[in-house]
Amino acid sequence: MVVPHHATGARLARHRLADELTGLVPSALLADLVAVLAELVGNAVRHARPLPGGVVRVAWRLRETVDGPRVQLRVTDGDAGEGPRMRAATTDAADGRGLHIVAGLATRWGVDRDGLGQSVWAEFEPSPVSRPDLVIAG
Numbered sequence: 001m002v003v004p005h006h007a008t009g010a011r012l013a014r015h016r017l018a019d020e021l022t023g024l025v026p027s028a029l030l031a032d033l034v035a036v037l038a039e040l041v042g043n044a045v046r047h048a049r050p051l052p053g054g055v056v057r058v059a060w061r062l063r064e065t066v067d068g069p070r071v072q073l074r075v076t077d078g079d080a081g082e083g084p085r086m087r088a089a090t091t092d093a094a095d096g097r098g099l100h101i102v103a104g105l106a107t108r109w110g111v112d113r114d115g116l117g118q119s120v121w122a123e124f125e126p127s128p129v130s131r132p133d134l135v136i137a138g
Helices: 007-021 027-047 098-105
Strands: 002-004 055-065 068-077 108-113 118-124
Touching: 002 007, 007 027, 007 055, 027 055, 027 068, 027 098, 027 118, 098 108, 098 118
Parallel strands: none
Antiparallel strands: 002 055, 055 068, 068 118, 108 118
16 A cells, blocks of 8 residues: 555554454554554654655565464655664653664564665564474473
8 A cells, every 4th residue: 555655644554454454363463563564654754755656655464374474564665865773762762762663573674675765674473373282392
């Protein structure tokens, strides 16, 4: 989907993600996905140029695995020149915690660049399900 390169873009993306994935992923995972997507879109709006047309592209991919759902979020903007980086934030700072939230909730995250701009992505891997028939010898 595309959203405006504006603060309302994060809200639109969050709502669409929640609408599409409710019932398909556990509610705790959905809450993490919504929080991370809001951070990624918010960062694109605050720190990067828009794509042509004044937009940011938002995508997600859900794949079912034996252990549960695997989800990748991707936000593409017109690039910021300098890629996103984690910053140290003081306790009274108004910002600087966004990528720490992303890193804390996602399994991994990163940045890809192409001729269009940059894509910041975050992946969520399922936790292995406890299986009573699985015996681990030590």
